[in-house]
Structure formats: C-alpha cells, structure tokens
Amino acid sequence: MLFSKVAHHLGYDLTGDDLELSSMNELALASQGELTFAVGKKYSSGLSSSGSKAFLITQDLVEYLPKNASYIVCENVSLSMAHATKLFAPKPIDFKSPQAEVGEECYIDSMAKLENGARIGSNVIVMAGSYIGSNVIIKENTIIYPNVTIYRDCVIGANCIIHAGTIIGADGFGFSHTATGEHVKIYQNGNVIIEDDVEVGANCAIDRAVFNSTLIKRGSKLDNFIHIAHNCEIGEHSIFVAQTGVGGSTKLGRNCVVSGQSAFSDHLEIAPFSTFTARSGVTKSIKESGGTYSGYPLMEHREWRRLQSKIAKLNS
Amino acid sequence: MLFSKVAHHLGYDLTGDDLELSSMNELALASQGELTFAVGKKYSSGLSSSGSKAFLITQDLVEYLPKNASYIVCENVSLSMAHATKLFAPKPIDFKSPQAEVGEECYIDSMAKLENGARIGSNVIVMAGSYIGSNVIIKENTIIYPNVTIYRDCVIGANCIIHAGTIIGADGFGFSHTATGEHVKIYQNGNVIIEDDVEVGANCAIDRAVFNSTLIKRGSKLDNFIHIAHNCEIGEHSIFVAQTGVGGSTKLGRNCVVSGQSAFSDHLEIAPFSTFTARSGVTKSIKESGGTYSGYPLMEHREWRRLQSKIAKLNS
Amino acid sequence: MLFSKVAHHLGYDLTGDDLELSSMNELALASQGELTFAVGKKYSSGLSSSGSKAFLITQDLVEYLPKNASYIVCENVSLSMAHATKLFAPKPIDFKSPQAEVGEECYIDSMAKLENGARIGSNVIVMAGSYIGSNVIIKENTIIYPNVTIYRDCVIGANCIIHAGTIIGADGFGFSHTATGEHVKIYQNGNVIIEDDVEVGANCAIDRAVFNSTLIKRGSKLDNFIHIAHNCEIGEHSIFVAQTGVGGSTKLGRNCVVSGQSAFSDHLEIAPFSTFTARSGVTKSIKESGGTYSGYPLMEHREWRRLQSKIAKLNS
CATH class of the missing domain: 3.40.1390.10 (MurE/MurF, N-terminal domain)
Known part of the structure; x- marks a missing residue:
C-alpha cells in the first residue's frame, strides 16, 4: 500500500x-x-x-x-x-492461499471447516462444527473440540486442548470516536498466538491484537468464559478460573493464579506468581512477585480480610 | 387462533x-x-x-x-x-416459507445454514457454521463470522459485524410459577432487531422479546460476553465492555458507555450519555443525562471514589 | 486396565x-x-x-x-x-459404537452431527450446527437449538430446551501441580446428566464430572452464560439468572433462586429454597432452608441492606 x-x-x-x-x-x-x-x-x-x-x-x-x-x-x-x-485489514477469508495442509494421523471431521492456507500438524483432532481460518497454524497433538472458531492467521501450539464454543482471534474491541459520538472501528490486524500445552475451556474468547499478537504462553490453563482482550500477554503456567476478564494490553507474568469472576483493567503489568482471590478487580500494575490480592479496589488479601471484618462491625 | x-x-x-x-x-x-x-x-x-x-x-x-x-x-x-x-409460539423452524433469498455479491459458506424465508442483502458474508433462522433479514454489507446463531424472525441491519459464537434471538428468560414451585415457560414470541452499523463481539447473547422486539440501535458496539435480556432497548452509539449484562426491558438512551462486568436490573430507564465504570451495579433508573456512576449499590463516580477512601481508612 | x-x-x-x-x-x-x-x-x-x-x-x-x-x-x-x-480417559470420539439411533418424529438437521452410539428419543429436534457426542442420550420432546455441543456420554432428559451455543460436558477444570509450577491435567472421566423439563439458556457451559456425574435436576431453568463446574448438583426447579457461576462439587437443594452475576465457591452445600440476590458471592455452606442472602462476603439480605446504609453514611 x-x-x-x-x-x-x-x-x-x-x-x-x-x-x-x-x-x-x-x-x-x-x-x-x-x-x-x-x-x-x-x-x-x-x-x-x-x-x-x-x-x-x-x-x-x-x-x-x-x-x-x-x-x-x-x-x-x-x-x-x-x-x-x-x-x-486482511479480508475475513483468504481465498488465494493454497489448500489447507493436514499432517499425519489427524482426524478432521467432515463437518469441520478448514480455510485455505491452514496448516495442521500431525495427530491433531478437529471435531465437527469447528472453523479453522485462513493460514491458521495448529501444531501436533492438539485437539479442537466441536464448534470452536479460530480466526485467520492465528497460531495454536502443540499438545493444546481447546474446548467447544471457544473463539480465538475475534476482533479486539477498539474504536476511535467522532465529535458527534459515533465510533469508528480500529481494524484489528494482528493475531493470537497460543503456545504449547495450553488448555482453554468452553466458550472462552481470546481476541486478536490490533497490531502484533495476543499471546498465551506455554502451559497456561483457562477455565470457561475467560475473556482475554487484544494484545494481552498471559505468562507461562497461569491459571484463570471461570468468568474472568483481562483488559487490553495487560501483561501477566508466569504462574499467576486468577480466581473466578476477577477482572483486570487494560495496560497493566502484573508480576509473576501473583495470586488473586475470587472477584478481584485489578486496576493498577503489580511490581512485586508472589503476593496474594483481593477486592475491588484491590488490596493485599490479608488487608482485605481485616477490612471485611471492620466493615461487618459497622452493622453491630 | x-x-x-x-x-x-x-x-x-x-x-x-x-x-x-x-x-x-x-x-x-x-x-x-x-x-x-x-x-x-x-x-x-x-x-x-x-x-x-x-x-x-x-x-x-x-x-x-x-x-x-x-x-x-x-x-x-x-x-x-x-x-x-x-x-x-411459532415453531423453531418455519418449513413453509419460500427458499432463502440471497442478494448480489454475497459469500454464503456452504457450511452455513440458511433456513427458509431468510432474506440476505447484497454484499453480505455468512461464514461456516453460522445459522440464519427462518425469515431472518440481514441487510447489505454485513458480516456474520463463524458459528453465529440467529434465531427465526430476527433482523440484522446493514454494515453490521457479528463475531463468532454470538447468539441472537434465543428465548428471553421468563417463567410463571406454580404453587408447588414449578416454573411454566412464557414463550418468547417476539424477536431481536439490530439496526445498522452495530458490532457485536464474540460469544454474546441477545435474547428475543417476549412480545414485540429487543432493540439494539444504530452504531452501538458490544464487546465479548455481553448479555442483553428480552425487550431491552440499547440506544444509538452505546458502548458495552466485556462481560456486562442488562436485565429484561431495561432501556438505555444513546451514547451510554458501560464498562466491564457491569450489570443492570430489569425495567430501568437510563438517560442518554450516562457512563458506568467497571462493575457498576445499576438497580434504579437514571433520569439526568451525562452522569458518571460506579459501585453496587450505584452512586456517582466521585462519591464512590470518596467512599472507597473512607472505607480504606477503616483499616487504619 | x-x-x-x-x-x-x-x-x-x-x-x-x-x-x-x-x-x-x-x-x-x-x-x-x-x-x-x-x-x-x-x-x-x-x-x-x-x-x-x-x-x-x-x-x-x-x-x-x-x-x-x-x-x-x-x-x-x-x-x-x-x-x-x-x-x-475415553477418547473424544467413540468410533466403535454402533450408528446413532433416532426415534420417531424427530427432526435432525443434515448439518447437525450425531456421533456413533448416540440415542435420540422420539419427537426430538436437533438443529443445524449442533454436535451430539458418542453415546449421548437425548430423551423425548427435547429441542437442541443450533450450535450446541454435547460431549460424549452425557444424558439430556425429556422436554428439555437447550439454547444455542451451550456446551454440555466439556472437561471440568482440574489439575495437579508439579514442584516447578506446571499443571498436570486430571482427565475428566465422568459425564453430565440433565433431568427432564430443564431449560438451559444460550452460551452456557456445564462441565462433566471428574468421576461420576454433574447433575442438573428436574425442572431447573438456567439463563444465559451460566457456568456449572464439574460434579455440581443443582436441585429441582432451581433458577439461575445470567452470568452466574457455580464452583466444583457444590450442591444446591431444590428451588434455589440465584440472581445475576452471583457465584459459589467449590464444595459447598446449599439448603433448598435459598434465594440469592444479584452478585451474591457464596463461600460457605448454608444449612437452613428458605433464607435470602446478598453480598460478598455473603450475609442475610436484611443485614446486607442495613450494612449498605451504614456504609453510605461513611460519606456524610
């Protein structure tokens, strides 16, 4: 151009x-x-x-x-x-790529869709109703359960498990705004890269980056209904319990544990080995590794427990 | 009848x-x-x-x-x-309608399902695994990503983007209750109307009305995992960030901004240009336009900030 | 073995x-x-x-x-x-079972997938894009809307309604952890049993048990985006409003009412006829039936209302 x-x-x-x-x-x-x-x-x-x-x-x-x-x-x-x-912005489908390549010992259901340019490693299972977009790469031994959607240009590592209904690579949520209150789409021209040994639960959504990649690092495990926004980076061996959301461009270090219904604002940096109890609301970066946090606004877990007992006393 | x-x-x-x-x-x-x-x-x-x-x-x-x-x-x-x-209640599928009509320059994947009576405008893309129900109308230039479900009789405007896994027109959640605690389904005989220039993220659910229509007005943008209950009305150019839910029959005015994990009770009326910070819990109608709100119970954002600092002091 | x-x-x-x-x-x-x-x-x-x-x-x-x-x-x-x-762990697909059996008066869309061993009762509708796994049983008069996924070995009762995008029987979220912080999958070898007269909304996820069964009892009604973890037991005629999550092995008695965005920890026992207002966070078992609860930490609803007014006064 x-x-x-x-x-x-x-x-x-x-x-x-x-x-x-x-x-x-x-x-x-x-x-x-x-x-x-x-x-x-x-x-x-x-x-x-x-x-x-x-x-x-x-x-x-x-x-x-x-x-x-x-x-x-x-x-x-x-x-x-x-x-x-x-x-x-690339077109949603790349009809010009060569036909999809499928490795040895794969099972690709006849009711799954492989767009042109997709490359599937050996021993991969793609079950009925799943959609593998143009130029998507899926590495060996990975299983894609039914009705999964992987948008074009995304990469799924080896030994991954992607559960049914999960959407990988939909557009990140980005708009500019006119003076009269209309929203102009920022096309999301990046992709999602999921490294090896990752398991993603049912009905998750991991958005593609606006530029570059949203990244889920090796060994991470996501429960159901996890929302990962564009340009996030999830560290190795992280755990996300159900119904948690991570805002755009937020980066978590390795081995973070995030309990259910928690949420992170955008553009944060979270130190490795951080633990968040259920429904944590994280709006600031965390520099020191190994802490345990709770609440919204967020605080150290011990402090939160102490605060809850103080709050309870208001009623006495 | x-x-x-x-x-x-x-x-x-x-x-x-x-x-x-x-x-x-x-x-x-x-x-x-x-x-x-x-x-x-x-x-x-x-x-x-x-x-x-x-x-x-x-x-x-x-x-x-x-x-x-x-x-x-x-x-x-x-x-x-x-x-x-x-x-x-109409049957889930209307086999009696004439075959679906598809406009010019469309791409309808052979693995997408168009029920009878569907009418697709020009230049529309319907990707693999998507389901377009009986008598659904989709207007020009709209793209339906894979594995989307649009229940019968719904209407999708022009220039819309519907991301993968989103469900439009499933039954609203309505029941009457017997004296012995059983729930009798109120069949949801309305539809969903999405106006022009709307983008709906991945894995959303917008329920059909019990009677009449659930309405998403022109230019609104929904992130992933948005729940819109039956008979809601979402004003023009509204923004809903991920994992937000709106209860039945609630109506929001134009250009509202709703941050992540927020929720609205049913039967509310929300003034235009209202802003809600993350995890707002809205249980009362808002009459004055242009305010910014936080918390659950909801209060003005400034008040909420002040309250949080007061609460934090309980621990000192 | x-x-x-x-x-x-x-x-x-x-x-x-x-x-x-x-x-x-x-x-x-x-x-x-x-x-x-x-x-x-x-x-x-x-x-x-x-x-x-x-x-x-x-x-x-x-x-x-x-x-x-x-x-x-x-x-x-x-x-x-x-x-x-x-x-x-059984393989994701059981190719050795006999071909699926379909009862009388059924409508199984040609774009739905029935794996071997599935048994479909009479008068069942399975719409396009839905996946019925190996050896799944679906009893009479049930309707499976489009793009539903039912993993192998699960059982769906009679007169059920399963809305689009819902995932039944995906793996529960269970891992053991190595000394170096890697997570080793606990294969989820149980199933999900849904009894008669249950309605499940759009884009829900009900996980299969690690051993034995996750159980949704007769007459329960689930709104959209409900997360039910492995080995849960949901009592008869329960009501779950949208975006609610239940942790692993938690058991609720009959006729519980759970309002939107609520959550339950794992391994709880909840007495029948318990009511939870919106965004309840339940971390302890409840022994006495018939109570109404709110808040996180959870307390009796009356107490919560009193506490909120006390908290509000901090700002005056």
Missing part, C-alpha cells in the same frame, strides 16, 4: 517521499515499511528514535520527526489512524 | 364474543386481534383504554374492561398467560 | 495382587474394580472401610488399608492420580 493512497483515503496531503507500506504498528514497535502514529508531546522522543519512516501526527509533533520521514498532519490522529487500519 | 380455543386450552370459560387472535401483547401495546392480560387494580385504567378486545384477567378487574370486551377470568393470570403464550 | 500397567505408567512398584481396573473414583464412592487414592491421615478410616481394592497412597497410610488391598506408594499422590486419570 502506497502512503499516498493512505493520504488520499484520509483526505489529507502527504509530506515527504511516497513509501510502500506493508502494515501499521504502534510507535515503539514500528519498523521501516510500517505506518505509525503519535498524539501528544510525550511521544516526541519516541518519534525521533522510531524505526518507522511513515507517520500520522499532529502539527505540533512535526519537529520531532526523524530525518527523511514522510508524514500526514491530521486534525484528529486517533480518528485518522482508525480509518487507516481499514486499508491494511 | 380463536379465543375459544385459548379458553379451552386454559380450562376456563370465555365470556363475550369469540374472536380471532393473531398474537399476544402487553396491555399498554395490545391492539385489536391481540390477546392481553392484567393483574391488579393498578391496571384498571389501562384496561378501559386498551386497544385490545380480548383479556385474561382476575374477577376484580372485570368492571374496568372496555365495552364489548371478551375475557377469561383466571385464578392465576400469570400462569394462564404463560400457558397461553405456548399457543401463539 | 491392569493395575500393574498403571504402576508402570506412574513409574512405581505395585504391592499386592494385580487387578483388573475399570475406572477411577474418589475414596468414598469407589467400588471393587475402581482405582482410588488418598492423601493425609484424615482418610485413614475411609481407607479401611473402602469398597475398593486398589489404591494410590502415601507410605504413612499403608497401615490403614483394608486386608488384601493392592496399592502403589506414591511420592505425590495428587500428581500420580492425575497421571493415572489419563489412562482411564
């Missing part, structure tokens, strides 16, 4: 050389050939050191651009970014 | 002329040819002004009926109403 | 006679021909009175074994038990 075509789509002028762009990415991760964007002075240093050469920015950030950058000055960068993601 | 047949089914006598009845409806909305019902003196004025001519009522309400009304006096109107809904 | 083969798989020596074992079970329920296990002195009396003849135990429990018992002394019984469950 030529940068000039993006400019035309957004209704703005391009300053600098026209460039061939392969995708979009956030400022800190964008490399040459990727379109990126910035709003606000806090990104000024990120701009000057960016690996990208193509930017959507506000006028006041132009001076911080790296040399030879090409850019579009936007009135509302967030909105223009959303509109631009549509240009880079 | 003749009113006399309903009376026979319920085991009661019909008073007044026999009438041909097309459906059932609540008192305030019922028109001629619709069976309605009332329990308790508070409905006396509603009875006398009703557009219906056919009633299930208790003896004490007979005097408030409009002239020339036909009626059945029931011992337990709620139970009789439930039994009557079964008579008006 | 010979006990000696289990011993070999676990890497331990078998003491006593070799035995043919048909399955595994918990100590209190295991009969001859079933492998069982015990950790800790509290099981000493259970051991001596056990109906089983085959045990995985720690060295200190050997003296409590019944006469003529065969046993394996394990370093970590919990881990060895988990490894052993894999040996007794």
Whole structure:
C-alpha cells in the first residue's frame, strides 16, 4: 500500500517521499515499511528514535520527526489512524492461499471447516462444527473440540486442548470516536498466538491484537468464559478460573493464579506468581512477585480480610 | 387462533364474543386481534383504554374492561398467560416459507445454514457454521463470522459485524410459577432487531422479546460476553465492555458507555450519555443525562471514589 | 486396565495382587474394580472401610488399608492420580459404537452431527450446527437449538430446551501441580446428566464430572452464560439468572433462586429454597432452608441492606 493512497483515503496531503507500506504498528514497535502514529508531546522522543519512516501526527509533533520521514498532519490522529487500519485489514477469508495442509494421523471431521492456507500438524483432532481460518497454524497433538472458531492467521501450539464454543482471534474491541459520538472501528490486524500445552475451556474468547499478537504462553490453563482482550500477554503456567476478564494490553507474568469472576483493567503489568482471590478487580500494575490480592479496589488479601471484618462491625 | 380455543386450552370459560387472535401483547401495546392480560387494580385504567378486545384477567378487574370486551377470568393470570403464550409460539423452524433469498455479491459458506424465508442483502458474508433462522433479514454489507446463531424472525441491519459464537434471538428468560414451585415457560414470541452499523463481539447473547422486539440501535458496539435480556432497548452509539449484562426491558438512551462486568436490573430507564465504570451495579433508573456512576449499590463516580477512601481508612 | 500397567505408567512398584481396573473414583464412592487414592491421615478410616481394592497412597497410610488391598506408594499422590486419570480417559470420539439411533418424529438437521452410539428419543429436534457426542442420550420432546455441543456420554432428559451455543460436558477444570509450577491435567472421566423439563439458556457451559456425574435436576431453568463446574448438583426447579457461576462439587437443594452475576465457591452445600440476590458471592455452606442472602462476603439480605446504609453514611 502506497502512503499516498493512505493520504488520499484520509483526505489529507502527504509530506515527504511516497513509501510502500506493508502494515501499521504502534510507535515503539514500528519498523521501516510500517505506518505509525503519535498524539501528544510525550511521544516526541519516541518519534525521533522510531524505526518507522511513515507517520500520522499532529502539527505540533512535526519537529520531532526523524530525518527523511514522510508524514500526514491530521486534525484528529486517533480518528485518522482508525480509518487507516481499514486499508491494511486482511479480508475475513483468504481465498488465494493454497489448500489447507493436514499432517499425519489427524482426524478432521467432515463437518469441520478448514480455510485455505491452514496448516495442521500431525495427530491433531478437529471435531465437527469447528472453523479453522485462513493460514491458521495448529501444531501436533492438539485437539479442537466441536464448534470452536479460530480466526485467520492465528497460531495454536502443540499438545493444546481447546474446548467447544471457544473463539480465538475475534476482533479486539477498539474504536476511535467522532465529535458527534459515533465510533469508528480500529481494524484489528494482528493475531493470537497460543503456545504449547495450553488448555482453554468452553466458550472462552481470546481476541486478536490490533497490531502484533495476543499471546498465551506455554502451559497456561483457562477455565470457561475467560475473556482475554487484544494484545494481552498471559505468562507461562497461569491459571484463570471461570468468568474472568483481562483488559487490553495487560501483561501477566508466569504462574499467576486468577480466581473466578476477577477482572483486570487494560495496560497493566502484573508480576509473576501473583495470586488473586475470587472477584478481584485489578486496576493498577503489580511490581512485586508472589503476593496474594483481593477486592475491588484491590488490596493485599490479608488487608482485605481485616477490612471485611471492620466493615461487618459497622452493622453491630 | 380463536379465543375459544385459548379458553379451552386454559380450562376456563370465555365470556363475550369469540374472536380471532393473531398474537399476544402487553396491555399498554395490545391492539385489536391481540390477546392481553392484567393483574391488579393498578391496571384498571389501562384496561378501559386498551386497544385490545380480548383479556385474561382476575374477577376484580372485570368492571374496568372496555365495552364489548371478551375475557377469561383466571385464578392465576400469570400462569394462564404463560400457558397461553405456548399457543401463539411459532415453531423453531418455519418449513413453509419460500427458499432463502440471497442478494448480489454475497459469500454464503456452504457450511452455513440458511433456513427458509431468510432474506440476505447484497454484499453480505455468512461464514461456516453460522445459522440464519427462518425469515431472518440481514441487510447489505454485513458480516456474520463463524458459528453465529440467529434465531427465526430476527433482523440484522446493514454494515453490521457479528463475531463468532454470538447468539441472537434465543428465548428471553421468563417463567410463571406454580404453587408447588414449578416454573411454566412464557414463550418468547417476539424477536431481536439490530439496526445498522452495530458490532457485536464474540460469544454474546441477545435474547428475543417476549412480545414485540429487543432493540439494539444504530452504531452501538458490544464487546465479548455481553448479555442483553428480552425487550431491552440499547440506544444509538452505546458502548458495552466485556462481560456486562442488562436485565429484561431495561432501556438505555444513546451514547451510554458501560464498562466491564457491569450489570443492570430489569425495567430501568437510563438517560442518554450516562457512563458506568467497571462493575457498576445499576438497580434504579437514571433520569439526568451525562452522569458518571460506579459501585453496587450505584452512586456517582466521585462519591464512590470518596467512599472507597473512607472505607480504606477503616483499616487504619 | 491392569493395575500393574498403571504402576508402570506412574513409574512405581505395585504391592499386592494385580487387578483388573475399570475406572477411577474418589475414596468414598469407589467400588471393587475402581482405582482410588488418598492423601493425609484424615482418610485413614475411609481407607479401611473402602469398597475398593486398589489404591494410590502415601507410605504413612499403608497401615490403614483394608486386608488384601493392592496399592502403589506414591511420592505425590495428587500428581500420580492425575497421571493415572489419563489412562482411564475415553477418547473424544467413540468410533466403535454402533450408528446413532433416532426415534420417531424427530427432526435432525443434515448439518447437525450425531456421533456413533448416540440415542435420540422420539419427537426430538436437533438443529443445524449442533454436535451430539458418542453415546449421548437425548430423551423425548427435547429441542437442541443450533450450535450446541454435547460431549460424549452425557444424558439430556425429556422436554428439555437447550439454547444455542451451550456446551454440555466439556472437561471440568482440574489439575495437579508439579514442584516447578506446571499443571498436570486430571482427565475428566465422568459425564453430565440433565433431568427432564430443564431449560438451559444460550452460551452456557456445564462441565462433566471428574468421576461420576454433574447433575442438573428436574425442572431447573438456567439463563444465559451460566457456568456449572464439574460434579455440581443443582436441585429441582432451581433458577439461575445470567452470568452466574457455580464452583466444583457444590450442591444446591431444590428451588434455589440465584440472581445475576452471583457465584459459589467449590464444595459447598446449599439448603433448598435459598434465594440469592444479584452478585451474591457464596463461600460457605448454608444449612437452613428458605433464607435470602446478598453480598460478598455473603450475609442475610436484611443485614446486607442495613450494612449498605451504614456504609453510605461513611460519606456524610
């Protein structure tokens, strides 16, 4: 996609050389050939050191651009970014990929759907009603129970168990907003990567990343109804009990244990070996590993127990 | 359906002329040819002004009926109403409708099911494993991801995105109760209408109305695991973050923002431009628009923050 | 399966006679021909009175074994038990059973999947996209809406309604843990039994038992997004409102009413006719029937209301 075509789509002028762009990415991760964007002075240093050469920015950030950058000055960068993601969004189905490849000793039910480009390792089971999207990779010994949906371009590791009704790779929930209160979709052009030895319960939903990957690391176990938003990273050997949700871009370290109906805000970083009792509501990052937490607002579990007994006394 | 047949089914006598009845409806909305019902003196004025001519009522309400009304006096109107809904319930599949019609430039996967009577607009995608019920209407440019279920008679607008695993039009949760603690199903004979430009995340459930329609208005965006009960009305451009639930008949105005794991009781009216932070528990209607709320019991967000700091001090 | 083969798989020596074992079970329920296990002195009396003849135990429990018992002394019984469950786990699909049997007057959509060994009673509807696993029994007059998944060996009663997207019989969430923080799957070798006249809403998940059965008793009604963990028992005519979860092995008596977003810990016993208001968090058993409860921590509803008014006063 030529940068000039993006400019035309957004209704703005391009300053600098026209460039061939392969995708979009956030400022800190964008490399040459990727379109990126910035709003606000806090990104000024990120701009000057960016690996990208193509930017959507506000006028006041132009001076911080790296040399030879090409850019579009936007009135509302967030909105223009959303509109631009549509240009880079792959179609829901890739009809042009070659026919799906299936390894040895697999059982693929005739009522399962494998889109073109899917690659299935050896000894995999895909049961009836499941959908394996374009270019999805499923590694050896994994079992996909019935009525699972795996959106295009996602990767499922070896020895995984994905229970029925689970959805992997649906769009993350991202929108920019117009002045009149309408929501403009930020197309979710990343994917989901599930590493080896992961088990995902029934009727879960793990959303694809806006850019790059949502990542479920090796050995993690998810119960039913787990919601993992776009761009999350779940550490190795984590445990998520039923009906828990994790907000966008939140990262948990290894061996976290999250009890039922808990929730995490977006953009948090949670230290490894953290434990959360039932219905924890986590809104701040946790730096120290090995703690046990409860409540909403969240506090240390001991403190929460003490607080509950204090609260109970209000009634006496 | 003749009113006399309903009376026979319920085991009661019909008073007044026999009438041909097309459906059932609540008192305030019922028109001629619709069976309605009332329990308790508070409905006396509603009875006398009703557009219906056919009633299930208790003896004490007979005097408030409009002239020339036909009626059945029931011992337990709620139970009789439930039994009557079964008579008006359409079959799960309408085999008698003509074959589904599909517009131009559509992609309907061969592993998707279109029941008779479905009408699909132009440029629609229906992916593998999705079920489009009898007489469902899907308007142009909409995409239905895999393993979606749309029950009969529902309507999906143009430019909508329905993510995998979502269920639209399952029965609302309504029962009447016998004296011995059994639950008698109130058949859910309405539908769901989703207007244009709506996006619904993965594994959501939007229930059909008992009578009339559950309505999701233009431009609204729903994250994953959203539960919308029967007869709700969601205003234009509303935002629902993951794992939120809305109780039956609750109506939200336009541009409400509802954060994750929040919930609304039934029969509420929520003013437009209301914002609810994570895990709000809303049990009362909100009349003034533009407020921000938190907590359960719900309060203004500022007040909730102040209260949390007060509660925290109990531990010091 | 010979006990000696289990011993070999676990890497331990078998003491006593070799035995043919048909399955595994918990100590209190295991009969001859079933492998069982015990950790800790509290099981000493259970051991001596056990109906089983085959045990995985720690060295200190050997003296409590019944006469003529065969046993394996394990370093970590919990881990060895988990490894052993894999040996007794049936394959996801039983290809050897005879072709599915379908009763009279049924409608089984050509896009539904019936595995071998399934037995469908008369007048049953199975809609498109639904999966009926090996040896599943569905009794008369039941309707299975689209995209439902019923795992192998489960039983659905007569006159049931299972709404779209619901998963019955997925694996319960059970793992043993290694010293280095990895989780070893406890295979879930039981099933789910749903009795007559049960309605299950859209996108629910009712997990199969680790041993024996998860049980939903006659006349119960579940709204959408209900999570029922392994080995639960839900009493007759219970009501579960949306987004509620029940932890493993918890048993509720008849006619309980559980409002939206509530949750129960595991291994509780709840007296019949108990009512729980919205978002109740139940962590202790309830012995007295007929109470109404609220809050987390849970308390009597009246007390909770009083407490909320006291809490509100903190802000004044």
